[in-house]
Amino acid sequence: MGRLDGRVAIVTGGAKGIGRHYSQALAAEGARLMIADIADGSEVADGIARAHGANSAASAVADVSDESAVRALVAQTMERFGKIDILVNNAALFAPLKETKCTEIDTAVWDRVMAINLRGPFLMAKHVAPHMQAQGYGKIINIGSGSIFKGIPWMLHYVTSKGGIMAMTRVLALELGDHGIRVNTLSPGLTMSDSLVAENPGHVATARDRVVASRSLKRDQHPQDLLGALIFLAGAESDFMTGQNVLIDGGNSNT
Numbered sequence: 165m166g167r168l169d170g171r172v173a174i175v176t177g178g179a180k181g182i183g184r185h186y187s188q189a190l191a192a193e194g195a196r197l198m199i200a201d202i203a204d205g206s207e208v209a210d211g212i213a214r215a216h217g218a219n220s221a222a223s224a225v226a227d228v229s230d231e232s233a234v235r236a237l238v239a240q241t242m243e244r245f246g247k248i249d250i251l252v253n254n255a256a257l258f259a260p261l262k263e264t265k266c267t268e269i270d271t272a273v274w275d276r277v278m279a280i281n282l283r284g285p286f287l288m289a290k291h292v293a294p295h296m297q298a299q300g301y302g303k304i305i306n307i308g309s310g311s312i313f314k315g316i317p318w319m320l321h322y323v324t325s326k327g328g329i330m331a332m333t334r335v336l337a338l339e340l341g342d343h344g345i346r347v348n349t350l351s352p353g354l355t356m357s358d359s360l361v362a363e364n365p366g367h368v369a370t371a372r373d374r375v376v377a378s379r380s381l382k383r384d385q386h387p388q389d390l391l392g393a394l395i396f397l398a399g400a401e402s403d404f405m406t407g408q409n410v411l412i413d414g415g416n417s418n419t
Contacts (some may be wrong), residue, residue, distance in 0.1 A: 166194025167399045174198045174237070176228050177255030179205030179258075181359030182307075182352070185387035186252055186394055187221070188212065193395055195250065196223040198241040200228070202255075228255045228284030231291075238291045250398050253285035253306045256325075259363040261323070263318035263370060274321045281325035282332070289336055297343040301307060304340075305397045306333050308351035308409060313417040326351075330409055337407030341392045346406040348397050353388040353413025355385045380415025389414075 173190050177183040179201035186308040187199050191212040196219065199205035205223035212221035222244050241248055257280045261273075273418040285306055296302025309326035316323055329349060354375045361368060376382055393410050396402050411419050 166192065167195035167395060167401075168250070171195045171249040171398070172198070172241070172247050173250035173252060173398065174200060174241055174248060174288070174292065175254055176200045176226075176250040176284065178252070179203045179208050181259065181357040182355060182387045182390065183252075183254045184208050185391060186254055189394060190250070190252075190398060191216050191220055194315070194401070196245050198237070199223040199246065200219040200226045200237050200255070202227055219375075227280075228288055228295075228305065229279035231287050234284075234287040234291050238288075238295070242295060247299060247300065248292050249299075250303045251288055251292045251305065252394070253288055253304065253329075255284055256281045256307065258322055259320055259357070259359040260318065261364065261367075263367055264321075265318055266320045268347050274372055277321040278328075281307075281322070282328045285329060285332060289332075293336075293340060293343075293345065296345045297340070300344040302340075302343075302345040303398050303402075304336065304345065304347040305394065306347070306348040306349045310351050310353040310411050310413040310417050312351070313411075313419065319367075333409070334407050341406055346403065348402070348406060349409040350390065350393055350397060351409055351411045351413070352390055353379070353385050353416050355387060355390070357387055375416060378416050379413065382415065385412075385414055 173195045175187045178187040178199035191197050199209050209221040209223040226233045257277050306329050308329045311323045312327045333349045
């Protein structure tokens with residue numbers, strides 16, 4: 165029996181990178197999944213369905229920065245599964261971002277980072293929360309970043325957006341607690357996902373050795389290192405926890 169049996173989860177950005185691992189881990193604990201991504205998530209959903217049953221996963225192509233797309237995604241999830249218990253706000257623009265001096269960041273790039281990384285989680289919470297309120301229970305897991313505690317030179321747009329996620333978590337926790345909705349942030353350190361390694365080898369080359377050297381546990385971080393905390397935040401064990409940040413980075417930062 166899985167710790168998330170009977171629960172329904174939406175994972176944004178769930179088709180690739182760390183999000184694919186989040187989707188598979190939630191399904192392995194019994195959750196039924198809607199995998200939302202700008203990429204086609206049908207292969208991931210089909211793999212979950214083969215492993216856990218035909219009605220265990222579905223996928224939808226959706227841009228979380230577009231409110232009409234978010235509204236349609238939530239409606240599709242309700243139509244398919246009948247409820248929403250867990251929202252993992254994972255979709256973010258990071259892997260393709262090139263290191264850029266603050267004086268040289270293009271305004272259009274800045275706006276796109278904020279649209280996906282901040283407006284996206286806001287829109288998802290805005291449209292999922294009413295369904296959680298109606299049932300008196302829900303878990304919203306915002307994906308932050310350990311970078312907000314130390315900063316990353318030449319990544320001002322990304323780090324700023326993730327600082328906003330932590331602020332969003334605190335406010336949502338206060339607003340939604342009376343409805344039984346818990347809102348927390350899961351913050352990874354620099355994680356060697358397949359997306360990051362493939363799409364931004366320049367940032368990996370610049371940051372990897374420095375980050376590993378600054379950790380108490382001196383090794384690369386992998387997506388699997390985040391899954392225990394994810395399941396904890398999604399499950400009943402964290403039912404009296406809200407408004408918090410869980411940092412998984414091998415001891416790079418101490419909070």
